[in-house]
Amino acid sequence: MTVFISGGCKNGKSTLAERTAKALAGDGPLYYIATMIPHDEEDEERIRRHVAARAGMGFITLEQGRDILQCLSRAREGGAFLMDSVTALLSNEMFRPGGVMDWNAGERVADDLLRFARSCGNAVFVSDFIYSDAGRYDEYTEAYRRGLALCDKTLARACDTVVEVCSSNFILHKGELPV
Amino acid sequence: MDLIIGGAFQGKLDYARNAFGLREEEIVTCTPDSEPDWNARCLCRVEDYVLDCVRRGVSPEEKFRPDAVLVGRDIFCGVVPIDPEERAWREETGRSDSRLSRGADSVTRLFCGIPQKLK
Numbered sequence: 001m002t003v004f005i006s007g008g009c010k011n012g013k014s015t016l017a018e019r020t021a022k023a024l025a026g027d028g029p030l031y032y033i034a035t036m037i038p039h040d041e042e043d044e045e046r047i048r049r050h051v052a053a054r055a056g057m058g059f060i061t062l063e064q065g066r067d068i069l070q071c072l073s074r075a076r077e078g079g080a081f082l083m084d085s086v087t088a089l090l091s092n093e094m095f096r097p098g099g100v101m102d103w104n105a106g107e108r109v110a111d112d113l114l115r116f117a118r119s120c121g122n123a124v125f126v127s128d129f130i131y132s133d134a135g136r137y138d139e140y141t142e143a144y145r146r147g148l149a150l151c152d153k154t155l156a157r158a159c160d161t162v163v164e165v166c167s168s169n170f171i172l173h174k175g176e177l178p179v
Numbered sequence: 180m181d182l183i184i185g186g187a188f189q190g191k192l193d194y195a196r197n198a199f200g201l202r203e204e205e206i207v208t209c210t211p212d213s214e215p216d217w218n219a220r221c222l223c224r225v226e227d228y229v230l231d232c233v234r235r236g237v238s239p240e241e242k243f244r245p246d247a248v249l250v251g252r253d254i255f256c257g258v259v260p261i262d263p264e265e266r267a268w269r270e271e272t273g274r275s276d277s278r279l280s281r282g283a284d285s286v287t288r289l290f291c292g293i294p295q296k297l298k
Contacts, residue, residue: 006291131186133257134269149188153292164290173293 001178002117004155006127007165014084016165016179017124018057021082023179024122028079030058035088037065065092068112072119080122086113086151087128094144101140106147110154117158125159127152180243182279183250185289191250192223194287194294199248217242225251225279229272233264239275241282251276253288 003020005013022030032054038044051061059082064071068089071081083089086109094105102108117123130145137145156162161175170177181199185191195201199221207219209228222228222243232239243249255273260266280286286298 004291129186131189132253132255134254134260134265134272135257136265146188149186149291153188153190156291156293162291162293171290171295173290173295 001122001161002120002159003124003161003163003175003177004127004152004159005124005163005165006129006152008129011165012168013126013165015168016163016170017082017084017126018059019179020177021080021122021124022058024124025080026078029060029074029077030079031071031074031081032059032061033068033071033081033083034061034063035065035083035085035092037092065089068109068116072116075120078121080124081120082124082126084126085128086125086155087130087148090144090148090151094147101143103143106143106150109147110151113151114154114158117155125155127155129164180245180247180249180279180283182276182283182286183248183289184253184276184286186256187252189289190292191252191289193292194289195221195223195248195250198287198294201248218244220244220246221248221250223250225249225275226254226268226272229275230268233267233271239271241279249279
């Protein structure tokens, strides 16, 4: 089963995602796909704290800031993946090291995510809803927003369940939640 | 009139095309510097028409045809902008969409490509 979760920040998306992934994993392995790429000692420390917190919940952390399909080899063992977040993955793929911008990252990552969702068995994907404001952005930000929306729409179409989280309340747009 | 709202890039126009069988020539895109073609079957980017009204200092009119399909972005959800024009635009779009919703035969919100019937 695959579940797509989006909504505003600090609204309870990750909490719901962790609970859902745990339920989907059953007795199998529970993988957390960590998408944040650390840039300094402060990031390293934040990641160490998060890894320790998740280990207590039974998560095995897979560090994968780019090339998400690399994680698929683990799918043979059953269990479930939690990918938090699509937002960070696309950011890493679009804004490359050395200040290089990949304008086609949206299409490429959406394609990767579709393949991942079809082959992974069980997974929960977390994204961020950044589309409803009056901001007028530069072309880089607009390309990113368009790319993320493409990833979101692709996953929403492919996943069994689609949930919008609003202040820890859940709006079910498609399917059912296993928790 | 049928109203379709949602965030940027959420698949609003694709939904409008499919749900109402719209042909491309029936879809007119509003701009922030001209009066829309009120005879159009479908007016999209309604928020840009509202921006045009804000710039001219007038209230948005509702001269669309009775069977019109209106498509607009819900730009009123984010942070209050510092720019006075953006601030007025955001508020006027909120008011305008509420008015349109009250008079609409149906209101649909798009979330990541999935339609949600609000009315």
